[in-house]
Amino acid sequence: MGIRERKERERERRRQQIIVAAKRVFSEKGFNKATMEDIAKEAELSPGTLYLYFKNKDELYASLSLRILQYLIIRLEHVNGNAELDSNQKIDALNEAMFDVYEFDPLIIINMFHLQSSETLKNLSDELLAEIEELSRKSLGAISNIFQEGIDDGVFVDKHPIALADIYWSLFSGVILWESSKKIINREKDYLKETLRIAFDVFSRGLKKNN
Amino acid sequence: MGIRERKERERERRRQQIIVAAKRVFSEKGFNKATMEDIAKEAELSPGTLYLYFKNKDELYASLSLRILQYLIIRLEHVNGNAELDSNQKIDALNEAMFDVYEFDPLIIINMFHLQSSETLKNLSDELLAEIEELSRKSLGAISNIFQEGIDDGVFVDKHPIALADIYWSLFSGVILWESSKKIINREKDYLKETLRIAFDVFSRGLKKNN
Amino acid sequence: MGIRERKERERERRRQQIIVAAKRVFSEKGFNKATMEDIAKEAELSPGTLYLYFKNKDELYASLSLRILQYLIIRLEHVNGNAELDSNQKIDALNEAMFDVYEFDPLIIINMFHLQSSETLKNLSDELLAEIEELSRKSLGAISNIFQEGIDDGVFVDKHPIALADIYWSLFSGVILWESSKKIINREKDYLKETLRIAFDVFSRGLKKNN
């Protein structure tokens, strides 16, 4: 392993260290209340160091979404690649994968929509922006593939599979956002996971041609 | 019309003027990037004037959500009150109502989740908070009533109707949020409305016992 | 009584109404936390009206000091004019007068030093400034007269009577300020009046040649 390579590896390690710290802090405080100093402290680094690895706060933030998308894609490709599953089983596997995504990082999804703001987007480098697009497209593509297969097999209703993928993702993140925001009208804990399960259930039923 | 009444009307006019301006600015920039001065400028007023009508930024913001909830409830009660509709027809009417809500104010829903933050809630007056809770409860209640009826009639799957209402709302707002955030991966316009329609369709199918 | 005179009288009545309200509000909140709107409300007038009678907040404030000085002067002249009292008795009478001043308006004295700030003074009209100077001089003069008499009679120590008057007033206001500020180290109530009494006592003893 050359020096250059070792350096690169070290650099990546640092990046991950910061991302992990940022995730914790953003999750706890939300994007706006989390300060760069909070994150630096959590990462046991100085604020200045953060800027050696990320151009600015927005870009650090965006990197988090990247990470969860990467995890999601791995799970989805695993589902898609499993030739032994029929369409119905793949839907179940998809639902399970989404559950795992939620467990992997329950809170960051809530903040993921922060990226929406075009003001935020303006601060991102073109490379990062391209990467986000790429991963988003990839993950939605993987989901829509599952639906496409079911449609081709004649077991799913014949709707545009990309739209279905969008809807599926919307349902998933919508439930998480909404249930998390229910501090307003307090309800018992773990209600979220149960609701998520029902949501997947209803959606799956709606997807299938004959129930 | 007495002087008092005219004054009251004038005051309400100003409030609406501010709310309309705030809606535009919040929609464009999001809660945190929107400044009170932005809103004042948009309303062609001075910053100080905003505070004559709203206690603070949070409360101005919350007022926007109130407005759309009020509109939603009116529509929902109309659906619920119509004795001539069977359960299946009511679902259709519900979907139409939600469509109108979206058209009534397509952008504010995007930011509506900002209310979640307990930090935000802290700054709201008790009255406003109570009103938000009341309206939230009412609108979800109206939706769950429709589902309850269908379950009682034996035409809908037997799931907890309040959970179903939560999911329905999550799906609705989730799709709007997600599609609106798709500036990232630009797609043709009006795709949102079509997606929303498919989403309602799939959900309705999933809801019904026999397709 | 001519119309002009009646108007003038009416105008004076309003001024007093405002001054009384201002006294209450300034006493309760202090100069800086008291707003013109607070005072207007207390006077059951509108903020704009206050400016018909007083050039600005500073000038309204200064008028309060004027009023207490006027009361003080009346009391002092009464003491000085009483030919039946010898020097020792006049000191006692002086002390009593100061007690009454304190009771007349215990709190405003605390804020009276606000006038010190040259920034404040800048906002006062020349007439008002002249009037304050005149009354200050007069009241201190009346006090120093009492001391002068005692010195001339050979019963008081031979110090500069104007300096003594300054010291006497300093002691008086110093005790009030200090005791009022003792929220820091809380002590039992009415301690102030007792302390004031001891202060006068010690000062009087120090003033007299033979004890």
Added chain:
Amino acid sequence: MGIRERKERERERRRQQIIVAAKRVFSEKGFNKATMEDIAKEAELSPGTLYLYFKNKDELYASLSLRILQYLIIRLEHVNGNAELDSNQKIDALNEAMFDVYEFDPLIIINMFHLQSSETLKNLSDELLAEIEELSRKSLGAISNIFQEGIDDGVFVDKHPIALADIYWSLFSGVILWESSKKIINREKDYLKETLRIAFDVFSRGLKKNN
């Protein structure tokens, strides 16, 4: 000298730099008219930097009082600890100490009463508040000890020594406040010091049993 120590020293230097600037600005403009930006400019720092060393404006302000109290206590303990002085000599020494306190920082005493406001106190950290209380108590205690001794020795009038200490402090600060506020009725300079001397003189005379 270790790095840590050098840093600590540097930090203390900055604090003093700010305190000195704040003293000048507060003295000139009073607490309320002095802005943090004024102080920052005077200290040749940016506003943000002030907040690295002091939690807020109130706490910066309170630190000034702390400084003078610390100096006062040192002087007082020196007087109290000197076994060679009899009660009369201790009074003289006390008066000299107070003179030095005045010279040490003639202007800050003027504003020291600002601390009274419970609104101000609310913004202070518990530690700072405790420290202020502690130092106030200590300094008044030291003064009252001197009086107690004189009373025990039978040379001072038998009054409550704590009340006497309060009065002594009131007289001291009252004279400074009053004379400083005499910009209103301008008088020759150094009059203050002469007045202070007379004030101490009269008080001492009043304190002693036989003159």
Added chain:
DNA sequence: TATGAATGAGCGTTCATTCAT
């Protein structure tokens, strides 16, 4: 490379003052 002290622009909010009615 890493630091962390310093920056300074920016924001929410207040309130003395004005002026059209």
Added chain:
DNA sequence: GATGAATGAACGCTCATTCAT
């Protein structure tokens, strides 16, 4: 004269970002 809605300058404070070490 009286009103009170509207103003807008001003302030305390925060925090993303920079840069000398």
